[in-house]
Amino acid sequence: MGSPEKNQNKGFFAAMSSSLSMFGSALHRSVNGLLGYEGLEVINPEGGKEDAEEEAQKGRWKQEERDGYWKMMQKYIGSDITSMVTLPVIIFEPMTMLQKMAELMEYSHLLDKADESEDPYMRLVYATSWAISVYYAYQRTWKPFNPILGETYEMANHGGITFIAEQVSHHPPMSAGHAENEHFTYDVTSKLKTKLLGNSVDVYPVGRTRVTLKRDGVVLELVPPPTKVNNLIFGRTWVDSPGEMIMTNLTTGDKAVLYFQPCGWFGTGRYEVDGYVYNAAEEPKILMTGKWNESMSYQPCDTEGEPLPGTDLKEVWHVAEIPENDKFQYTYFAHKLNSLETAPKRLLASDSRLRPDRYALERGDMSKASAEKSRLEERQRAEKRNREAQGHKFIPRWFDLTDEVSPTPWGDLEVYRYNGKYSQHRAAADNSENIDETVARSIQFNPWQYGNVSAE
Numbered sequence: 059m060g061s062p063e064k065n066q067n068k069g070f071f072a073a074m075s076s077s078l079s080m081f082g083s084a085l086h087r088s089v090n091g092l093l094g095y096e097g098l099e100v101i102n103p104e105g106g107k108e109d110a111e112e113e114a115q116k117g118r119w120k121q122e123e124r125d126g127y128w129k130m131m132q133k134y135i136g137s138d139i140t141s142m143v144t145l146p147v148i149i150f151e152p153m154t155m156l157q158k159m160a161e162l163m164e165y166s167h168l169l170d171k172a173d174e175s176e177d178p179y180m181r182l183v184y185a186t187s188w189a190i191s192v193y194y195a196y197q198r199t200w201k202p203f204n205p206i207l208g209e210t211y212e213m214a215n216h217g218g219i220t221f222i223a224e225q226v227s228h229h230p231p232m233s234a235g236h237a238e239n240e241h242f243t244y245d246v247t248s249k250l251k252t253k254l255l256g257n258s259v260d261v262y263p264v265g266r267t268r269v270t271l272k273r274d275g276v277v278l279e280l281v282p283p284p285t286k287v288n289n290l291i292f293g294r295t296w297v298d299s300p301g302e303m304i305m306t307n308l309t310t311g312d313k314a315v316l317y318f319q320p321c322g323w324f325g326t327g328r329y330e331v332d333g334y335v336y337n338a339a340e341e342p343k344i345l346m347t348g349k350w351n352e353s354m355s356y357q358p359c360d361t362e363g364e365p366l367p368g369t370d371l372k373e374v375w376h377v378a379e380i381p382e383n384d385k386f387q388y389t390y391f392a393h394k395l396n397s398l399e400t401a402p403k404r405l406l407a408s409d410s411r412l413r414p415d416r417y418a419l420e421r422g423d424m425s426k427a428s429a430e431k432s433r434l435e436e437r438q439r440a441e442k443r444n445r446e447a448q449g450h451k452f453i454p455r456w457f458d459l460t461d462e463v464s465p466t467p468w469g470d471l472e473v474y475r476y477n478g479k480y481s482q483h484r485a486a487a488d489n490s491e492n493i494d495e496t497v498a499r500s501i502q503f504n505p506w507q508y509g510n511v512s513a514e
Contacts, residue, residue: 100113100114100257101293113289117291117292117295118295119292123148128291131256131290137254138252141229147428150427151201151388153410155231156205156225156233160213160235161395162192163216163244164191166188166217169271172184172188172269173271173272174273178310178312179337181276183346184374185278186314186335189305194350195389195392196285196299198386198387198388199287205231206413206438206505207442207452208224209413210223210224210409211409212402213402215400215402220480221235222476223236226459227249230251232472233248234246234456242269242270242271244267245267245270247265249264258287258289259290260285261287263282265471276307278305280303281467282303284300285297300318300319302316303316312335314334316331316332317331318331319332330347330348332345333345342362343358343359344358352377354374378390398499401498403490407502407503407505408503413503414433434503437506445508455480456479456480457474457475457477460472460475
């Protein structure tokens with residue numbers, strides 16, 4: 059569904075509702091017994107069921123690696139594999155989950171516009187477009203590194219934003235983040251829940267994301283759709299996020315409800331997003347339509363969801379220019395997240411940029427990346443044994459665990475709150491002498507709070 063004009067006979071809202079009734083119908087195309095592997099599901103997003111056998115031979119795995127991992131992963135089918143399985147570096151990108159959280163800041167100017175807007179419905183247009191914009195980056199098929207407990211990521215020099223994220227729990231893996239500029243504050247507690255389905259995995263964002271617009275204190279809360287990663291081992295890996303995104307203005311009761319269409323036969327509906335901004339009485343005020351990998355547009359509508367006469371569809375967000383033939387499908391902004399260009403003065407030693415496995419992969423040294431990844435994971439286990447032997451409990455530095463438990467569509471979530479200590483640290487560090495790139499890169503990665511335990 060690209061634009062309202064296509065649906066003049068049945069109405070934009072009716073057409074959208076009709077398309078939703080087909081949710082998931084094209085996503086479940088199993089190829090049982092394909093190539094002798096019972097229960098294997100291979101989905102070609104550009105084809106049909108008859109293309110599955112040819113598609114299964116494609117992808118980044120060598121045949122012997124593919125066969126071995128398929129046998130290993132079968133015992134985990136139906137399980138949450140968030141931190142259960144040690145995966146090979148071949149499927150990783152040189153970025154951590156904490157950096158992935160920071161990618162949401164690429165189009166932060168949309169939140170600045172939301173803060174500046176006096177129209178309460180346009181605020182939601184800007185804010186939801188901001189939330190959708192990151193899905194272009196989320197379609198990458200490489201896995202980010204799981205952060206080490208106590209690991210951090212700092213970002214500066216972008217839109218006047220100060221950003222800090224910290225890994226606050228290892229089992230279950232949880233991260234907390236805070237960003238702020240003159241227009242907004244952004245706070246998130248993130249906890250991923252997964253379900254392995256064999257050659258695919260469902261990812262449920264059990265998190266809480268809130269944005270506070272500073273001009274008048276409006277609080278917005280985001281509930282994103284789940285994500286499905288298809289063809290993990292057999293075939294070319296690709297990502298889809300069919301479902302509902304809801305952005306609620308907790309101050310006024312207005313909300314935006316947007317539907318991410320599932321990928322159908324031969325790519326039908328892939329990337330498409332449609333929905334409405336509603337007032338507190340649940341009356342549609344503005345329709346929104348677009349593709350999460352290209353652009354989003356909006357148009358005022360009547361209470362039936364039809365475009366108002368005399369109004370036009372206007373673009374609110376468009377994906378930025380991207381590098382050609384980038385190995386990891388990175389945007390220019392993603393590359394900046396790995397560089398010291400976005401780093402503040404006197405980078406914390408726990409920062410993701412300093413991880414030796416991540417840095418080795420970025421430089422193309424797969425062997426060193428694999429060895430460093432194993433070494434870091436063993437040091438994390440050693441630190442845990444050391445901490446538990448002393449009867450200590452891990453306590454994050456920049457975020458505090460609250461008594462608040464937030465319900466989500468996929469389970470309850472313990473909420474972490476930014477404690478303000480990073481602002482004090484950063485103010486002191488910014489007044490200090492800067493460190494050049496050579497010195498910064500020589501800082502030893504050190505997230506360990508209970509003994510810098512060596513595995514050697």
